[in-house]
Amino acid sequence: MPTRAELGVWRSFLRAHARLTRIMEAELIAEQRLSLAAYDVLVQLSEAPQYRLRMTELADAVLLSRSGVTRLVDRLERAGLVLRERADGDGRGVVAVLTSSGLERLRTASGTHLAGVVRHFAEVFTNSELEAFGRACELLASSSPEEVL
Amino acid sequence: MPTRAELGVWRSFLRAHARLTRIMEAELIAEQRLSLAAYDVLVQLSEAPQYRLRMTELADAVLLSRSGVTRLVDRLERAGLVLRERADGDGRGVVAVLTSSGLERLRTASGTHLAGVVRHFAEVFTNSELEAFGRACELLASSSPEEVL
Numbered sequence: 001m002p003t004r005a006e007l008g009v010w011r012s013f014l015r016a017h018a019r020l021t022r023i024m025e026a027e028l029i030a031e032q033r034l035s036l037a038a039y040d041v042l043v044q045l046s047e048a049p050q051y052r053l054r055m056t057e058l059a060d061a062v063l064l065s066r067s068g069v070t071r072l073v074d075r076l077e078r079a080g081l082v083l084r085e086r087a088d089g090d091g092r093g094v095v096a097v098l099t100s101s102g103l104e105r106l107r108t109a110s111g112t113h114l115a116g117v118v119r120h121f122a123e124v125f126t127n128s129e130l131e132a133f134g135r136a137c138e139l140l141a142s143s144s145p146e147e148v149l
Numbered sequence: 150m151p152t153r154a155e156l157g158v159w160r161s162f163l164r165a166h167a168r169l170t171r172i173m174e175a176e177l178i179a180e181q182r183l184s185l186a187a188y189d190v191l192v193q194l195s196e197a198p199q200y201r202l203r204m205t206e207l208a209d210a211v212l213l214s215r216s217g218v219t220r221l222v223d224r225l226e227r228a229g230l231v232l233r234e235r236a237d238g239d240g241r242g243v244v245a246v247l248t249s250s251g252l253e254r255l256r257t258a259s260g261t262h263l264a265g266v267v268r269h270f271a272e273v274f275t276n277s278e279l280e281a282f283g284r285a286c287e288l289l290a291s292s293s294p295e296e297v298l
Contacts, residue, residue: 001263001264001267002263002266002267002270002271003271005279005280005283006266006267006270006271006279007263007266008283009270009271009279009280009282009283009286010266010270010271011212012283012286012287012290013166013270013282013286014166014212014213015212015286015290016285016286016287016289016290017162017163017166017212018211018212018213019289019290020289062167063160063163063164063166063167064163064167065214114150114151114156115150117151117155117156117159118150118151118155120289121155121158121159121162121289122151122152122155122158122159124288124289125285125288129281129285130154130155130158131154131158132281132285133158133162133282133285134154134157134158134161136274136278136281136282136285137158137161137162137164137165138161138165139273139274140165140168140169140269140270140273141161141164141165141168
């Protein structure tokens with residue numbers, strides 16, 4: 001069982017994430033009419049080779065909820081920001097592809113998002129605090145006594 | 150715009166959160182047949198006065214996705230873990246109430262969850278690293294130049 005202090009830090013971590021993502025989402029919706037999950041999908045596709053990812057790869061790559069990815073891609077497709085194609089070769093599976101209008105929309109939206117990363121996140125820390133926080137997050141993001149997922 | 154280093158730390162933070170919540174959810178589902186979002190709802194209700202929260206308060210209190218809270222409470226109600234009542238007094242609004250079987254289910258499930266908090270989170274750090282990480286998260290969870298939400 002965790003100590004009271006350990007559990008307190010865990011909860012602070014969850015609250016920090018909830019608060020920041022809610023603020024960033026509110027700004028993104030207000031200024032860009034884009035949810036943070038939609039922004040996340042556009043970012044992942046923009047960084048993939050040829051702007052393409054299999055739907056299963058996309059679900060693994062997103063940093064927010066992967067449960068709603070299929071419906072989210074439906075909406076992005078209707079808005080012309082993403083299109084779906086059959087995967088080459090094996091004829092099975094579907095890939096999501098970022099369109100040029102999706103890339104343009106992402107570039108515009110990144111102005112809002114990146115300003116938020118500075119204002120709500122980076123500026124809260126001194127340089128050395130930010131470095132230490134980055135090392136701690138890297139540790140959490142990569143190491144685990146056993147690999148579960 | 151953030152520097153490359155600042156953006157890198159922000160992304161590590163998101164990856165750390167995504168990875169930890171996915172691992173914790175996989176363990177909770179495997180051992181307790183409970184999603185992390187459902188666990189989160191049960192925790193918030195268990196800590197509320199008389200185990201009751203208005204649906205709007207519950208949506209604000211949860212640390213994970215608040216978008217699916219209504220449907221989640223539907224499922225928890227069908228499972229007998231939560232019930233809905235009209236809010237006292239004004240006759241408007243609905244409160245969610247934790248049932249005794251919900252409290253029992255939470256107590257059992259917390260064994261899995263709290264062991265995961267130790268194994269995947271607390272044990273990764275030394276004591277002083279954990280303290281510093283906690284202070285950083287508190288800063289992110291509470292301070293912001295302007296209050297947006």
